[in-house]
Amino acid sequence: MRITVFFVGEVHDDGFNASALDGALRARDAGLAKISVVDGVPYKEDVIRARLTEVMPDCDGLVFIGGQGNVATPEIATMHPDKRFAIVQGHQTGPNLASYDVLQEETAFLAGALAALITKTGVVGHLSGHRVRPGLKGRAAFAAGVSYIDPEITLLTGFCGTQDDNAVSRAWAEAEIEAGVDVMFTMLNAARQGAIDACRAGGALQIGNALDWVARDPVVFVASAMARIDLGVEQAIKDMVAGHVPPQVVELGLADGEYGHLAMGVAVPADVKARIDQISMLIRNRQIDIPDDYKGPEFQPVTGPCIATA
Numbered sequence: 388m389r390i391t392v393f394f395v396g397e398v399h400d401d402g403f404n405a406s407a408l409d410g411a412l413r414a415r416d417a418g419l420a421k422i423s424v425v426d427g428v429p430y431k432e433d434v435i436r437a438r439l440t441e442v443m444p445d446c447d448g449l450v451f452i453g454g455q456g457n458v459a460t461p462e463i464a465t466m467h468p469d470k471r472f473a474i475v476q477g478h479q480t481g482p483n484l485a486s487y488d489v490l491q492e493e494t495a496f497l498a499g500a501l502a503a504l505i506t507k508t509g510v511v512g513h514l515s516g517h518r519v520r521p522g523l524k525g526r527a528a529f530a531a532g533v534s535y536i537d538p539e540i541t542l543l544t545g546f547c548g549t550q551d552d553n554a555v556s557r558a559w560a561e562a563e564i565e566a567g568v569d570v571m572f573t574m575l576n577a578a579r580q581g582a583i584d585a586c587r588a589g590g591a592l593q594i595g596n597a598l599d600w601v602a603r604d605p606v607v608f609v610a611s612a613m614a615r616i617d618l619g620v621e622q623a624i625k626d627m628v629a630g631h632v633p634p635q636v637v638e639l640g641l642a643d644g645e646y647g648h649l650a651m652g653v654a655v656p657a658d659v660k661a662r663i664d665q666i667s668m669l670i671r672n673r674q675i676d677i678p679d680d681y682k683g684p685e686f687q688p689v690t691g692p693c694i695a696t697a
Contacts, residue, residue: 388420388628391446392620395435395455396550398426400576402597403550403616407452407475410620420448420628430455430517430550439463443470448627450475450620454519460484471632473623475616476521478636485632489619490640490647491521491596492528493670494612495572496677497649498594499532500666501610502570503540504659505592510541512568512591512686514559514582516550516575525574525596527681535666535675543568543686550576557581562688564589570609572596583607601652609654614647615639641671 392411398404408424415422423446428438436459442449443463448471451460456474464472464484477486502511513529515522526544533540543566547559556578563571564585572594573582579595586593586607593600595611619639626633639646648667651660669675 388448389446390420390422390448390450390624390627391442392422392424392624393428393439393442393449393451393456394424394426395428395430395453396426397577398424400551402576402579403574404452404576406597406616407620408617410617411450411624413617414621414624419624422624432458435459436462443467446470448472450623450627451477452616452620454478454521455517457520471627471630473627475619475623476519478520480632480634480636483632485623485626486636487619487623488521488636488638489614489616490638491574491612491614491616492524492677492679493640494596494614494647494649495525495528495574496532496535496670496675497663497667498572498596498610498612499529499534500536501532501649501651501655501659501663502529502572502594503533503536504662505609505655506540506570508567508569509539510543510567510569512560512563512571513542513544514556514563514571514573514575515546516548516556516578518546522546522574523681524679527679528677529572530681530683531678541567542683544681544683545686545688547578549578551578553578553581553584555581557585559688560585560591561589563686564591566686570594572612599650601650605652605654608652610649610651612647613650615645618644618646641667642673
């Protein structure tokens with residue numbers, strides 16, 4: 388079977404896409420299918436639709452990586468009823484369309500709890516790029532994790548409009564740090580470096596996501612929310628090859644296996660680590676309800692090369 392794995396943005400992004408690529412390559416190396424990769428597609432619906440149309444003649448199935456596929460993928464699936472489709476981090480289903488959702492919000496909740504436990508200023512930050520459903524759910528979960536520990540802590544949260552532009556992400560991160568943030572949770576791709584540079588210069592700690600950023604940069608990163616997108620991609624490909632199209636969104640979380648954990652650095656005190664482990668167990672046992680909507684205030688820098696959040 389010929390399967391195209393479709394990425395918005397750069398695939399070697401040290402983030403979400405890189406994790407997804409790992410899963411696709413493992414599936415290819417295991418001989419599950421003949422897998423090709425399409426990446427570098429900008430987040431513009433007309434461009435996404437055009438690129439999807441271009442690649443369809445050369446594949447029997449397509450796995451779209453990211454919530455950016457929730458609009459165009461159902462449309463293209465309807466146009467090609469004889470082919471199979473999946474969205475990883477999607478929420479759309481159909482006769483030939485499956486969606487898989489690795490519950491990033493669970494590890495984002497843990498990141499929020501950790502930020503609240505270690506902040507010294509009482510102001511924590513969140514920074515993401517595109518306003519897609521997975522990112523919005525992650526933000527809501529982080530906010531809930533902060534509030535779970537201490538509802539009096541101030542949260543500065545924003546979507547800078549890009550996953551890959553480091554000048555923009557740095558400007559946003561610098562603005563949050565100037566406003567008092569000393570611990571920041573980032574859900575970014577290639578643009579994470581801008582936030583890293585801002586944290587390093589401003590003396591703030593960062594909590595990463597997707598990959599183990601603690602191992603990569605233990606000075607800046609105090610933790611990393613490890614949601615195993617790669618495992619979601621592998622599951623999507625396995626089901627596609629088997630001809631299995633789940634009728635409901637397949638949710639993959641802490642209760643379902645090793646789909647996520649919060650990697651913490653040596654600087655995190657033992658009692659704080661124990662508290663996070665306790666909260667992880669509560670999530671695993673479904674004793675904590677994590678909201679997927681955030682109704683609080685939004686942060687908007689007033690200077691710098693910042694893309695509007697709207």
